Amino acid sequence: MSTETIENTSTxxxxxxxxxxxWKLVWRRFSRxxxxxxxxxxxxxxxxxxxxxxxxAPYSATTRFADHQYTPPQVIRPVDTSDGFxxxxxxxxxxxxIDETTQQRRVSTDPSQTRELGLFVKGExxxxxxxxxxxxxxxxxxxxxxPVFILGTDRLGRDMFSRIVxxxxxxxxxxxxxxxxxxxxxxxxxxxxxxxxxxxxTAAQRLIEFIMSIPTLPxxxxxxxxVPDGWGPLMTYFAITVILSMIGWTELARVVRGRFLALRxxxxxxxxxxxxxxxxxxxxxxxxxxxxxxxxxxxxLAIPAMILAETALSFLGLxxxxxxxxxxxxxxxxxxxxxxxxxxxxxxxxxxxxxAVLTLNFVGDGLRDAADPYT
Amino acid sequence: MMTQFIVRRVLYMVPTLIAISIVTFLIIQAPPGxxxxxxxxxxxxxxxYVDRAQLDALRSRYGLDEPIWVQYWxxxxxxxxxxxxxxxxxxxxxxxxxxxGRLGFTVLLSxxxxxxxxxxxxxxxxxxxxxxxxxxxxxATFVGFIGLAVPNFLLALILLYVSHRYFGQSVGxxxxxxxxxxxxxxxxxxxxxxxxxxxxxxxxxAGTAGMIRIVRANLLDELNRPYVTTGRAKGLPExxxxxxxxxxxAASPIVSTVGWLLxxxxxxxIIVSVxxxxxxTGPVLLRALESQDMYLAGSFLLILSVLTVIGTLISDILLAxxxxxxxxxxx
Numbered sequence: 001m002s003t004e005t006i007e008n009t010s011t012x013x014x015x016x017x018x019x020x021x022x023w024k025l026v027w028r029r030f031s032r033x034x035x036x037x038x039x040x041x042x043x044x045x046x047x048x049x050x051x052x053x054x055x056x057a058p059y060s061a062t063t064r065f066a067d068h069q070y071t072p073p074q075v076i077r078p079v080d081t082s083d084g085f086x087x088x089x090x091x092x093x094x095x096x097x098i099d100e101t102t103q104q105r106r107v108s109t110d111p112s113q114t115r116e117l118g119l120f121v122k123g124e125x126x127x128x129x130x131x132x133x134x135x136x137x138x139x140x141x142x143x144x145x146x147p148v149f150i151l152g153t154d155r156l157g158r159d160m161f162s163r164i165v166x167x168x169x170x171x172x173x174x175x176x177x178x179x180x181x182x183x184x185x186x187x188x189x190x191x192x193x194x195x196x197x198x199x200x201x202t203a204a205q206r207l208i209e210f211i212m213s214i215p216t217l218p219x220x221x222x223x224x225x226x227v228p229d230g231w232g233p234l235m236t237y238f239a240i241t242v243i244l245s246m247i248g249w250t251e252l253a254r255v256v257r258g259r260f261l262a263l264r265x266x267x268x269x270x271x272x273x274x275x276x277x278x279x280x281x282x283x284x285x286x287x288x289x290x291x292x293x294x295x296x297x298x299x300x301l302a303i304p305a306m307i308l309a310e311t312a313l314s315f316l317g318l319x320x321x322x323x324x325x326x327x328x329x330x331x332x333x334x335x336x337x338x339x340x341x342x343x344x345x346x347x348x349x350x351x352x353x354x355x356a357v358l359t360l361n362f363v364g365d366g367l368r369d370a371a372d373p374y375t
Numbered sequence: 376m377m378t379q380f381i382v383r384r385v386l387y388m389v390p391t392l393i394a395i396s397i398v399t400f401l402i403i404q405a406p407p408g409x410x411x412x413x414x415x416x417x418x419x420x421x422x423x424y425v426d427r428a429q430l431d432a433l434r435s436r437y438g439l440d441e442p443i444w445v446q447y448w449x450x451x452x453x454x455x456x457x458x459x460x461x462x463x464x465x466x467x468x469x470x471x472x473x474x475x476g477r478l479g480f481t482v483l484l485s486x487x488x489x490x491x492x493x494x495x496x497x498x499x500x501x502x503x504x505x506x507x508x509x510x511x512x513x514x515a516t517f518v519g520f521i522g523l524a525v526p527n528f529l530l531a532l533i534l535l536y537v538s539h540r541y542f543g544q545s546v547g548x549x550x551x552x553x554x555x556x557x558x559x560x561x562x563x564x565x566x567x568x569x570x571x572x573x574x575x576x577x578x579x580x581a582g583t584a585g586m587i588r589i590v591r592a593n594l595l596d597e598l599n600r601p602y603v604t605t606g607r608a609k610g611l612p613e614x615x616x617x618x619x620x621x622x623x624x625a626a627s628p629i630v631s632t633v634g635w636l637l638x639x640x641x642x643x644x645i646i647v648s649v650x651x652x653x654x655x656t657g658p659v660l661l662r663a664l665e666s667q668d669m670y671l672a673g674s675f676l677l678i679l680s681v682l683t684v685i686g687t688l689i690s691d692i693l694l695a696x697x698x699x700x701x702x703x704x705x706x
Binding site (some may be wrong): 206209210212213214215216217218219221222223225226281304308311312315316317318321331334335339340341344347350353354358362 | 521
């Protein structure tokens with residue numbers, strides 16, 4: 001697919017290639033990739049949700065509704081006909097039945113009742129960015145005593161929609177932070193390896209091959225299990241991120257090394273060297289900027305692997321622990337077959353994972369095609 | 376030439392194996408406190424009597440009072456020379472006994488999945504490359520992307536739900552209850568095969584998706600080469616042309632993917648086994664890590680890594696048989 005787009009576009013971009021800036025050309029090529037553009041939009045939306053999680057979610061991640069365990073999800077209607085004709089956001093009420101044989105409470109939706117939802121409603125108080133105290137929520141029930149659970153509730157009666165929104169922050173940021181750490185490691189090790197070559201290069205390549213040859217999940221599991229239980233959620237978060245990036249940097253190091261190997265023979269690098277420019281300065285000022293768009297593409301493609309890894313670890317109970325909320329932590333609730341049978345909506349966080357990973361892959365693919373807009 | 380290549384390749388493996396053992400040992404050491412304090416704490420928590428003499432015997436067995444490299448040496452020499460992997464806390468029996476039965480299934484499952492990935496991905500990838508931009512190609516690409524994005528444990532959970540809900544049967548395990556404890560016979564083998572395909576498909580999806588893309592890209596590189604045009608100009612039938620020339624050249628990068636495919640399959644196997652409760656290494660490894668049974672966990676890590684390295688070695692040898700450029704090259 002990539003070569004085809006390149007063939008098509010080269011004639012069009014070729015005309016003013018000398019007078020247009022690099023990033024503008026990259027953007028022009030990228031914006032022609034329709035799937036990547038749509039994915040980019042979705043991705044932007046997901047990150048907005050992550051930033052404004054408290055505002056978007058109707059409830060906090062830990063609010064429990066004691067009478068509403070395992071409430072099924074329901075569809076929000078824009079029209080209500082129970083009492084004449086009304087426009088707005090409406091949902092069904094709930095009824096509780098007690099199973100005769102098992103004595104279990106079972107909550108189900110009741111179409112004979114109607115509950116109204118509103119936008120920008122008053123709800124629980126929260127602190128946005130830890131600074132602004134506010135009590136408005138993007139969506140929520142108009143009457144606080146009549147809660148509505150769009151995506152159902154879990155075992156403890158916590159709203160799944162709110163929890164998924166709050167989980168977005170951890171799940172999406174762990175990819176970014178993890179990739180940032182891998183980037184530092186990858187650029188330093190890959191750069192030194194490619195620039196100096198020889199014995200250093202061989203040693204670095206052996207190290208990378210070694211790390212790549214170990215099955216990652218058992219290694220991650222073992223390292224994550226070694227994180228002390230006493231560490232708080234924030235420390236655990238960073239520990240997990242570092243563990244993920246300790247293995248994740250290898251791919252990036254390979255990309256950087258390949259580029260450095262190709263570039264170090266170039267004339268402009270030779271010229272800088274003859275000008276008595278320091279090695280580190282040559283690498284940083286002359287070589288790195290020439291392929292920063294490639295690095296961004298490689299980084300974007302590395303994020304999904306991080307998100308999937310965190311999800312897997314948390315799902316197994318070795319990653320983030322209960323008070324913290326991430327998509328993997330939420331999916332852990334579905335691990336038990338009985339609760340899965342009882343409440344299949346516990347799998348919904350999985351959809352969030354799939355969408356995030358898919359869009360990141362598409363954006364990464366688009367960036368990779370756009371990284372070198374001159375061909 | 377071939378023997379020389381194999382010998383060199385095996386020698387290359389030695390430092391890797393040593394590095395793996397060191398990393399594993401460091402992970403065993405990672406939890407605070409040494410192995411015996413964990414044992415004592417556990418026994419005392421259960422209200423059991425702690426035998427001092429037995430403790431001292433264990434202490435000298437693992438060299439716990441000695442410097443760390445002595446401990447490492449005692450541990451690794453026990454494994455290599457005597458096959459002694461240490462004592463498992465959780466199962467209260469030698470690690471070797473715990474591992475033995477389960478490892479076979481892990482290997483079997485991984486190899487079957489590898490075969491499945493190739494059997495599915497190579498024809499689809501070839502079709503995608505030959506019929507580029509056809510509906511089939513787009514479908515394969517789309518399904519491939521989905522396969523890469525859906526975590527395999529999620530797939531396992533969905534399957535678990537669907538089979539329970541709509542077919543009223545369990546997909547967990549590798550055997551039906553009546554064969555669980557039975558000795559090996561034809562019936563048990565058939566029963567195993569009837570259960571095996573489910574985890575194989577689940578574990579294989581991500582690998583298959585990645586593989587299709589690799590096959591497609593490699594074959595596409597070859598399809599536009601002049602030798603293909605020559606063959607076509609000479610009047611070779613398309614099918615024979617494809618199998619005879621470009622496929623053979625595209626095959627070597629595909630065989631070399633075992634290097635990353637095998638580690639990822641083992642990773643997938645572990646998490647899927649936990650969900651489907653298969654009698655493989657996955658659930659035991661998780662349990663060992665949860666209860667800080669580090670000798671058991673470390674042994675699994677060590678063996679799985681060594682198996683992966685050996686798998687990669689075999690694929691490299693196959694590759695050298697297939698492609699003389701590698702045999703005679705510098706590496």
